[in-house]
Amino acid sequence: MGEPFIRLDSVRKVYRTRGEEFLAVSDVSLDIEAGELVSLVGPSGCGKTTVLKLLAGLHGHDGGEVRIGGGEHAFDAGRDVGMVFQQSLLLKWRRILENVLLPAEILGLPPKASRERGLELLHMVGLEGSEHKYPYELSGGMQQRAAIARALIHDPKLVLMDEPFGALDALTREKMNLELLRIWAEHRKTIVFVTHSIQEAVFLGSKCAVMTAGPARMAEVFPIDLAHPRALAVKTGEAFGEYTRRIYRLLDME
Numbered sequence: 001m002g003e004p005f006i007r008l009d010s011v012r013k014v015y016r017t018r019g020e021e022f023l024a025v026s027d028v029s030l031d032i033e034a035g036e037l038v039s040l041v042g043p044s045g046c047g048k049t050t051v052l053k054l055l056a057g058l059h060g061h062d063g064g065e066v067r068i069g070g071g072e073h074a075f076d077a078g079r080d081v082g083m084v085f086q087q088s089l090l091l092k093w094r095r096i097l098e099n100v101l102l103p104a105e106i107l108g109l110p111p112k113a114s115r116e117r118g119l120e121l122l123h124m125v126g127l128e129g130s131e132h133k134y135p136y137e138l139s140g141g142m143q144q145r146a147a148i149a150r151a152l153i154h155d156p157k158l159v160l161m162d163e164p165f166g167a168l169d170a171l172t173r174e175k176m177n178l179e180l181l182r183i184w185a186e187h188r189k190t191i192v193f194v195t196h197s198i199q200e201a202v203f204l205g206s207k208c209a210v211m212t213a214g215p216a217r218m219a220e221v222f223p224i225d226l227a228h229p230r231a232l233a234v235k236t237g238e239a240f241g242e243y244t245r246r247i248y249r250l251l252d253m254e
Contacts, residue, residue, distance in 0.1 A: 005069065005190055006032035006055065006158070012063030013050055024050045026215040028064075032207070034157075035188040037181075039205030039224075041195055041247060047216030048194040052160045055192060056081050068158070075157060079107060082151030082189075084164040088143035090135040090150075097122065097131035100150045107154055114153065121149035124183065141172040148183065161193045165200070174232060177203055181230055202243040203230060210250045219250040 013025040025047045032038050040048050053059045054066055057077035069075025082103070090099045097118050104114035122131055125145040127138075135143055144164055151159055161180075165173040177200060184191060195201050201208050202224060210219045224243060226234055234240050 004031040005034040006030070007065065007067045008051070008054075009067075010064035011051075011054065011061050011066055013047070013054065013059065014062045023215040025054075025061075025217075027217040028211070029218055030209050030221055032190060032192065034190050036206050037184050037191045037193065037204060038207045038209055039193045039195060039201035040209045040211065041198060041201035042211030042216065043213050043251065044196050046211050046213050048196075048211060049162055050216070051211075052083075052162055052192065052194055055158070056083060056160055079154065080157040082154065082156035082159045084144070084147050084151045084159070084161040086163045086166045088135070088140075088147040090143055090146060092135050095132050095134055096127065096138070096146050099135070099146060100153055103150060103154045109154060117155075118149070118153055121152055122146070124186070125149050125179065139172075140168050141176055144168065144176060145179065148180070152183075152187070152189070157190060159189050159191045161191060163194055163196065166195070166197075173200075178230075178232070180204065181228070185229060198244050198247045199235060201247065202226075202240060203235060208243070208247070210247055212251070222246070 008028050008030040011025060011028045015022045015024055028051060040051065042048055050059070054061055055068065068077070091102070094102070097115070100118045100121060101114055119131060122128055125148055127142060127145055127149070130138060130142065138146065147164070165176045168176060181204065193204055205224045207221065207223050209221045211217070212219050226239060
């Protein structure tokens with residue numbers, strides 16, 4: 001097997017503010033293969049978002065190695081990353097299709113082809129017919145669907161998702177989990193999904209990376225061997241329960 005698409009090796013990150021230093025990430029190692037959906041789980045404030053920012057190229061690291069691409073995986077951080085945040089961050093003065101097209105406009109992609117792709121993506125996420133609506137006319141779940149379409153408009157190789165369903169109610173969150181798995185199955189994008197929900201991490205991930213309380217270190221990385229396509233009923237099974245208990249043990253929560 002060749003080199004992984006993403007390699008974090010003993011990564012360390014220090015924030016410096018007003019002459020003081022804050023160690024956010026102390027020791028994180030993680031390999032991610034192209035096409036994996038990796039759930040990154042840990043307590044609030046443990047450094048999960050910092051890891052995403054390192055992967056996005058928004059911050060530099062202070063120790064260890066962060067490598068994305070290489071070999072057969074050419075990678076341009078300015079072009080090949082799509083991001084979805086906890087809030088949809090749709091521009092309220094732009095219609096839904098216009099919001100989806102924003103990254104394509106910034107990157108200078110061909111307008112006609114981008115518009116066609118935008119309409120295809122809105123259809124894929126179940127928002128066909130909503131392209132001319134404004135964000136306030138959509139529910140929270142529908143806005144997050146639009147945000148996912150926006151993250152995919154420029155066909156990125158890596159999609160980073162920072163607790164994108166954390167602000168949704170429980171039923172909508174479960175529907176969005178199913179929607180994300182469907183989209184991933186169709187496109188096989190490499191996805192890193194940050195969450196503090198242990199059940200969500202197990203349900204979504206093809207691999208789960210468990211981080212301890214800050215300063216973050218990697219407690220364990222392991223595959224989630226649950227069949228696809230996954231239905232919500234898998235959460236009642238013994239295998240699902242064992243994975244969740246494994247994470248509880250790693251986080252010293254039992």
